Amino acid sequence: MRFVDLFAGLGGFHLALDALGHRCVFASELDPELRQIYGRNFKLAGPRLAGDIRTAIESVPAHDVLCAGFPCQPFSKSGYQNGHHDDRGTYIDDILAILRKHTPEYVILENVGNFEQHNGGKTWRSARHRLRLLGYSVVATEHVKSGGRGLLSPHHLGFPQWRERFYAVARRRPLRDDVLPEPKRANPTALRPYLTPNGRLTKDERHETRLSDAQIACIELWNDILRELPATRGLPSFPIWSDEFGATYPFERKTPFGSSKSELLLATKQLGGSPAMTRAQMVALLPSYARDEERRFPYWKSKFIAQNRAWYQTNRRYISRQWLTAIRQLPASQRKLEWNCQGEVRNLWAHVLQFRPSGLRIKRMTAIPALVSLTTSQVPIIGPKRRFITRGEALRLQGFPSTFELPSRREFAFQALGNAVHVGVATEVASRLLGRAPEPRLNLLGPPDGLAKLE
Structure with a gap:
């Protein structure tokens, strides 16, 4: 079948549908650098690759499947939730205009988890109503806060990343209620096979993944507390705010x-x-x-x-005056610790770490937290390797080939990765909607071949 890839970014939907045997007939990406990279990665150019979809609606050709990971910042918590007050929030209207003109059989939409609840749920309810008026049956993920089964995350499908996202699928025929993957499927994840051994990093990778002295000092300072506490003293499940000591x-x-x-x-x-x-x-x-x-x-x-x-x-x-004096010299966000590793070894370097505005967050070495598009300060840290993840690792963790071209600047590369649709999740969603298993030439359902053997 023919598909269009709107707000294409790095092309997560393109890879997913290509793996299912479908053909891209049109793509749009507003950012000029990302658009050029998309064209090189997928050998797409000319009228088939457009910029701003708002000025290219008439150029969209006939198609069978419309995919759209439309801009998420207007609806994300970290993006201030401006929604339709943000120009990008009107892209829903453009999607509906294309559907009205071409009436493709299938639609796949993806956005941040907060999209369904934006504006008290009115934004999505309005979009769903308008899809139904166009003759589509619609099934979407529903947040547990709304009484639903929950959002979709790569870790639900066995991929080592926590990244809850809203998905909606539509068809011009009735859809089964269970057409989307089960979001609470308990699949074990393994992070290490996706990681590159330190000895195989390039000089540039070693440089850009290096932790600063200040970051190392912060981690070591919190490790001091973990070492001083007796094993019989439990670590709290709530965030530790040292300013309250x-x-x-x-x-x-x-x-x-x-x-x-x-x-x-x-x-x-x-x-x-x-x-x-x-x-x-x-x-x-x-x-x-x-x-x-x-x-x-x-x-x-x-x-x-x-x-x-x-x-x-x-x-x-167990908390010395010297420790209190030292911790108070740190930035406010580093004076907080979120320990999400109950029952695990009490050594921060044994886990996944992330510097966040809410504190230094510690997670198990089974999956990374979601890549954040708005900043590079929250790039996950692989504790056992004592470094940030590389661009290649981030690509693999998002389901892309590690040879995929990325923007040259690190901050822009991680911004693009943070905005990208996870290829593995998109493949699962599309295969359940459209049928047909992915081609074996793309290893979308497991870790990259060979890396696990290099440790």
Whole structure:
């Protein structure tokens, strides 16, 4: 069958449908560099490869399958959720215009997990209603918060990445309710076969995956706490906020914003507060999350503060004054630790790490967290290898061949990877909708051949 690949990016849908034996007749990608790279990777050029779809709708040829991983930033939590107030949010209208003109038999849509819940669910309900008015049966993932089975992630299908995404499929005939893969399928994942041995990295790869001295120091500092705690002392499931170790500012019945200057002086004395300071200067000594201009903290924040203060009181004998002094010199986000490895060895270097605005997150060595398109500061770290993942590893973890061309700049390469459709998930979705198993020439259902033997 003929398919079009809209908002194509790196071409995850193209690889998936090509593996199922279908033929791309048109693709669009707004970014000029990505569009050129797409053309080289897939040998596509001329009128079959367009830029802004809003000015190329009349150029779209007849087709049987429309694939669209339309821009996610307008609907993502990290992208401020502007939705239809963002120009990119109107791309749904362009997709519907193409469907109205060509009436392809099949449609596959992909977006961030938050898309279904954007604007209280109105955005997706409106799009689904309009698809049905065009004569399509529609089946989509549904967030568990909405009472559904959940979103789709590569780890559900055995791929070592946590990346929950919204998928919707449509057909001009009735669809089975179970046409999409089961999102809660318990498939084990293995990360190591996707990784390149350190000894086989190029000079450039060694340079761009190197951790900074400051990042290493932060990891070692948190490791000190893990070493000091006896094995009988459990690590909490809630985020550890070291700013609460010894903190006394009010948080239950009032907040620093609602406190008097004398109360603030008492709460900040150990942080350098003095009577000569203004109220604003004393508030500035407190953790950033405690400075909000609100008279009552949200329940979740009060709960985390209470849990951290209680945990510190229970374990303060293992936390030295020197450690507290050192941790307070770090940036605010590095003063937090999210330990998601209950029951595992207490060594940060044994796991997957990620520096996030919410803290240093630690995950098991079974899968990486989702690649983030808006920043390179959150590229996952492979603890046992003591480095960031490489571009080639990120390609493989997204289901692409490691020989695929990427943008030359690292930050743009990871941005493109963070926006990409996971090839393995797209293949599974498309094969269930369209039929036919993937061609054996593309190894989409397992780790790259040979790498596991190189460790």
